[in-house]
Amino acid sequence: MTDFTKTRAMFDIPEGMVYLNGNSLGPMPKASPAAMTEFLNNEWRTELIKGWNTKGWFMQTNTLGDRIGKLIGAEAGSVVVSDTLSIKVFQAVGAGLSMVPDRRVILSDTGNFPTDLYMVQGLVKLKEDGYELRTVEPETVIDAITDEIAVVTLTEVDYRTGRKHDMKAIIDKAHSVGAVVVWDLAHSAGAIPVDLSGTNVDFAVGCTYKFLNAGPGGPAFIYVAPRLIETVEPVLSGWYGHEAPFAFTTDYRPMPGKIDRMRIGTPSIASFALLEAALDVWDGVDLNDVRTRAVELMDLFISEVESRCAGVTLAGPRNMDERGSHVSFHFEDGYACMQALIERKVIGDFRAPDMMRFGITPLFVGEAEILKAVDTLEDILKTESYKDARFQVRSAVT
Amino acid sequence: MTDFTKTRAMFDIPEGMVYLNGNSLGPMPKASPAAMTEFLNNEWRTELIKGWNTKGWFMQTNTLGDRIGKLIGAEAGSVVVSDTLSIKVFQAVGAGLSMVPDRRVILSDTGNFPTDLYMVQGLVKLKEDGYELRTVEPETVIDAITDEIAVVTLTEVDYRTGRKHDMKAIIDKAHSVGAVVVWDLAHSAGAIPVDLSGTNVDFAVGCTYKFLNAGPGGPAFIYVAPRLIETVEPVLSGWYGHEAPFAFTTDYRPMPGKIDRMRIGTPSIASFALLEAALDVWDGVDLNDVRTRAVELMDLFISEVESRCAGVTLAGPRNMDERGSHVSFHFEDGYACMQALIERKVIGDFRAPDMMRFGITPLFVGEAEILKAVDTLEDILKTESYKDARFQVRSAVT
Incomplete structure (x- = not known):
């Protein structure tokens, strides 16, 4: 049984803050500074170039990949870490296309995170030869998977509403027509149980700065099913993926x-030090426990908001089996209301056009935080304090 | 006048070590741990998601890019930082190809760093439509630039021998036949004066972990000439390069x-903290002084080795105008000899088939280090201690 009191104590969250944004940027584990100091003073400083050998830097892409693999049901040796999620999407979709050379259509949906679509648009432009990105509504994806489709690329959990795809159903349909599937686990890894091996996934990608708490811009990861590794095209073919990188x-x-082979260029070892410390938090954590607790907290959050906050309405599915680990509410003046919440140390974020978004992350969020968030929201609505002019000003980065 | 005593004092190099490998991985600036602690404790921990705004994370790609730009003669607003050098080569060559749509040949040379060639091979395979990477000997590049060539992509300084291309001559030739040039400055940025603006460069890329000292796997950078920015194709088109990234x-x-627009995905902010501290070392440093000092030190090193170390012969050009900032020597048992040097705290590295390579980096290397390195090498050769069996064992990463 996962001890959430223990995991909560492993994070360094500012006093008095209710942090409901771990789905965007996870908070800092208390162990992060010491891990980084160790890397700087006892690895880079003292080992210098030898560190690639003596401190295992060169294979951290794989050792860290395996640790993430355990959280997403991946086989040992099937995940590597590095680059950004955007790059990994490009690589996975490009690799998928090369496996179905007679087809030209990549299928995605409007609920995909935009950068996934953008990267595929760039790939299509680069390939020139009649390739096409076809984007449909999330609900119609499964019907749009025909034998015309080369690659289906989707984010499992919608970054706005929390709506979750039925991964197994989509994979089975895709495989039945000979298509390859690339899953983006940005809002899944560390959030919900994922069984890449059991559901027969082809490719998956994800990031580590959300539910995995590796810090802003932490490295991405890519999974390739072991049955595909021998023949998969790396697409972005850098020296780090070479059979003999030092033969030059x-x-x-x-x-x-x-x-x-899915490794590309020289990765940031400092970012690996933070990832390593962040993954230590997961030792002894069962994702089924995390999920059970998240559902309890989301149920509580939704019912409290619905009973106490008029005008605020749930976005996305009510059935928890169809939801990831964040909850968003429509509210006409949602941007200003979120600014008012943030000023009162309840941290969520805003997604256009009108959604207030809250990540429910049981490693460091419990009932007390949920109730404090709702109390604060209720008060802001009752007093209409969100109408203050200063909350209306949009920041450059929102 | 650059004060090299001052810059030397800004690095934390282990006692007794002669570090001649700053061309591969720069040593740690003394300011790096405090900069990282500041980032962790007073940015990530306290600001959390707000840090993208309040701490300027979102635009560090550009603010750091501009600081690097000053070291390579780039116009303000023409350099951004992030990703790996391999990715940036792919992006620049891909962008170059889109500017010359009627041509199919990418020209490079055998002295290019292998990952540059690998990434282009991947790009060619991806584009399918008759593209070709043509690789010639470095000496014949200029003659191989014909009106068949779309993009010329070269590393200015050969990572093995230190041989330096005549950047201006190659650019002028390329432009005269309508080709685009991509320069890899991995062994140039922070090593030798570079004048991207003055020599009319189209694209340049580079890394920060060598002469710029940003730590293992520090972020890469890309330069695009301002005259091209309006029309250049980002190729790897991620959300971070979008006109309105938060409009989704x-x-x-x-x-x-x-x-x-050349930004791709969410970059590692921790790696930016290290880069920022590393660039502080360059305040008040004139690269012309660095170059003058490096030439003096290389002249000294070569003449001492040639007079005292029989069997060890210079690789690459003797004329310093044709050399970057490292010196390599052929020696039949070079691998073992380098291991013997390293055991005695003279740190260089080995490049197949037989080269002992030494980076000459005046920010922290002076005459005393050069003479100690030669003394040690002379002794190892005289005593034949390199023949010891333990020096023959190749490590996994060399």
């Missing part, structure tokens, strides 16, 4: 039979 | 008229 030959040869 | 529209629109 002029011809690329992907690392045979290993996930290493 | 489903269609990609590159940031108009700004280098921001």
